[in-house]
Amino acid sequence: MAVREQRDDKASNAAAPSGKLTKREKQWIVYDVGNSAFVLLSTAVIPIYANSLLEAAGQDNIVSTWGYAQTIASLVIAVLMPLLGSIADVQGMKVKFFLGFFLTGVVMCCAMALPLGWLAFLVVYVLATIGLNGSLTFYDSMLIDTTSNERMDKVSSHGYGWGYVGSTIPFLVCIALIFGGPALLGLDTALCTRISFVITAIWWVAFTIPLLTSYRQVHYRATRDQLGTAVRGTFRELGATFGKIFRNKPLWMFMVAFFFYIDAVNTVITMSTSYGTQLGLDSTQLVIALLVTQFVAFPCAILYGRLAGRFGAKPMIMVAVVAYMCIVFFAAFFLKTELQFWILAIMVGMFQGGIQALSRSYYGKIIPKDHANEYYGFYDIFGKTASIIGTFLVATTTTLTGNPSIGVLSIALLLVLALVFLILQKDPTRA
Template structure:
């Protein structure tokens, strides 16, 4: 199986005149004036704007709507049912992505897999707008979540085809930043429809909620078209018969990738550290609303605080990308892990009122986008680029299965001690483990 990196640098244009961009040292991407994004980078970034609308709606609106369907059907196990639905979606992606990622590393396959998962997510999001019973709705939602997360795995690996190593932190950070602020636009429209629709449209709240799913799907499509029109796969493996050879060699390639990861001490340490700290980050995000509710904080305050987090995350994610260019991505990840230790301590010992919850939301927004964006770009720098989808498949396993350990720690500690604050404090164990591993790891990108 031949390994190949396509040269897409516009060398001819660079030689024709002073205004034409010259090639980077890699010969793959044109130089752009400082502070500016290339058209290809912008078209990659806007997919974050599209899919983040569904992510935000899933965080704030979908659970409430699903709960109303369950209650109407007389179901009393709402929390566990919703938890099982989330777990099924995560496990399917964790199992599928390394296998499909290996096939997608073949020339021309990445965009096909991305398109397939994207269309699945959008069609299922549209399906959520139908008047379904609770079980049918949960099945459609799980399929939409699988479509979303599947597309994100291939989208993440497209980063290496979109920009150079030198610009990867900046571009990844802009993706998260614009995703945060862009997702608030359809979210605010959806909230307005849900609360104002019954009076203005003469529909009940459930019907207005279903309209919000339709709005989100259309937004998702609109901001995906630029990426579909512009994307070109730069790094890939070539085969005589692309699909057949890729399928036959998938499990052999996966075993080889696992062995290469195990032998690469620096990469292995980072992946384990990533598992721990991203679990802590996901747990803080997923548990903050329920923790605030238990403290008696008004639901309106919680929703507004969620929006505040999105707006704070926008400039902070961009700033984090710039700081990574100066101090290095790994160093900034370490700083974010330390900051999250402080956030957990604040939530455990000081969070009592709505004002303190707002402070928590601002603190989370300051570091959430930065640590997610730099993890994605740092990983892209230290893996073989012609096996990017395969490696990002393993990255996705670590990211998706990391949604389980933190919530289990919080739930178990709270149940044993009878103290929710002690449960929140248990998240610090994950962050300390990650910090130790990051400090031990030698940075392959350090000069």
């Protein structure tokens, strides 16, 4: 490991005023601003556009179709990330893998602007989602190279917070184009929607450049001349890492809890618009409500980081899990009108960024930093496998029962299990 580099990095963070973000921390944060534009578009606009393509082809179940698309994307990431993450722990490799997945996501985001049928569009969207989620795995692990343990909660929360509010800028431009383009420019709505995909990709690229030009890998497990050995030993090391996780009771108990509660978070995020669409809610109201979510999430995510500094990351994660139980029950039993969808959107915004940000930073504190990518690969297995189960469960239950509300309710049990494991887990950061 690069011991001297680690000392220099800590010194640079210590030299900065404790209440302010360092330059490197800000450059890491802005990638959240860039990629969140695609995340927001995927939540609010793309499902509606995909639904229009499905209806044109005579298909009528957007919830199950969208759920299966999300499941496939999550499964690919869950399989790839531990293997690639282990290789990326080699000196200088992390940024290369990040760049590869980032470029895949951007190119596929632009490709969605092509006039495609519903199946081809979903294939391209799945590839774009794989690119996004793959880049996020390496981006998350870059956090340990960017700041210290004491500042991780704050920096991670600022990433999600600024990502929420920053993503609204290109989103508002896209919405103005989609709703105003037909009257002002004489373009049809479908073409305006496709142009919005290109706008989002440009924004994504612009806010990735600071990270690419400034990032340096501080924690690593081998030098470049050991790359061949590292690659050949990857599968053996993955087995050894799994064994270390299994022997570390606080770590694996958190990962199991994370597996269950992130299921609910990801499922609510990815399925909310398609669920509201199938209930017959007005698409304009859905989009505006989700836009409000971003503004609510911005201060709440940053507030969560401050509260974690006072009460600890784990207690604040537990608060969010309980809140998501309330959200799931509200969605299953009460969501019928646009006003109720607005209430749901605000509730999600209050806790969504906090639980994601603190999960990322809490995990970074309790893992070996010289194997961070490898451990974050397993983090992705648990996170993305949960997404597979969540979306598949909702899609399948909805298909079998014909009632999307029952599909939403089916994830409540997972939240209860998550809370049990969090209660039983001993917090290593409190030692």
